[in-house]
Amino acid sequence: MxxxxxxxxxxxxxxxxxxxxxxxxxxxxxxxxxxxxNQAVDKHCLPCMKAFQAVMASTTS
Known part of the structure; x- marks a missing residue:
């Protein structure tokens, strides 16, 4: 996870x-x-999100 x-x-x-x-x-x-x-964060790291998408795609195929 x-x-x-x-x-x-x-x-x-x-x-x-x-x-x-x-x-x-x-x-x-x-x-x-x-x-x-004490910081409100509303942004995501684009390289992390792209890598995570690739990891998830490889586990579902």
């Missing part, structure tokens, strides 16, 4: 990433660090 994690994107803005199954990295390759606190 994959989980979401709130971290920074390349510009430093907080976004939701998708974690690898071992929960140590994001699907786009960002190291998991502490989550930003």
């Amino acid at each position: 994959h989980e979401m994690w709130c971290g920074a994107d390349a510009s430093g803005e907080p976004v939701w990433h998708v974690l690898t199954t071992d929960k140590t990295l994001t699907l786009c390759g960002v190291d998991k660090r502490e989550e930003p606190r």
Whole structure:
């Protein structure tokens, strides 16, 4: 199962990433660090979401 994690994107803005199954990295390759606190996040990491879509497509075929 994959989980979401709130971290920074390349510009430093907080976004939701998708974690690898071992929960140590994001699907786009960002190291998991502490989550930003007290920030409302309404954006998703596009590279993570594309990678997650590919993972899900490969498990259903």
